[in-house]
Amino acid sequence: MLLDLINAKGMTEIEVYKRANLDRKLFSKIRRNKGYMPSKRTAIALAIALELTPEETNSFLRRAGYALSHAVKFDVIVEYFITKGKYNIFDINEVLFEYDQPLLGGGS
Numbered sequence: 001m002l003l004d005l006i007n008a009k010g011m012t013e014i015e016v017y018k019r020a021n022l023d024r025k026l027f028s029k030i031r032r033n034k035g036y037m038p039s040k041r042t043a044i045a046l047a048i049a050l051e052l053t054p055e056e057t058n059s060f061l062r063r064a065g066y067a068l069s070h071a072v073k074f075d076v077i078v079e080y081f082i083t084k085g086k087y088n089i090f091d092i093n094e095v096l097f098e099y100d101q102p103l104l105g106g107g108s
Contacts, residue, residue, distance in 0.1 A: 001063055002030065005050050020049035021089050021105025040066045044078055045104040051087045054079070074101040 017027035043064045047057040068075040081092045093103045
């Protein structure tokens with residue numbers, strides 16, 4: 001699904017993992033290993049990098065076995081940015097940091 005979305009959005013793999021603030025090795029592992037299940041934070045970072053709509057994000061996360069919850073501060077912050085169409089992961093991480101939440105990207 002990830003590779004299909006990258007193609008559908010007209011992006012390159014390099015562009016996506018950089019925009020997701022992910023390590024190239026982690027992205028390569030996700031791409032190579034069909035059975036690999038990324039963490040929820042990694043899946044969200046990829047959804048943001050791909051600039052998925054809220055509906056597309058929910059579908060993408062469901063496919064990975066996750067969902068956003070209104071009871072979780074981290075999820076509420078992320079959902080706010082996605083709903084507003086603001087996909088800069090560093091801006092999102094700044095707000096997550098202010099609320100003492102885990103950050104998106106890295107090697108998660």
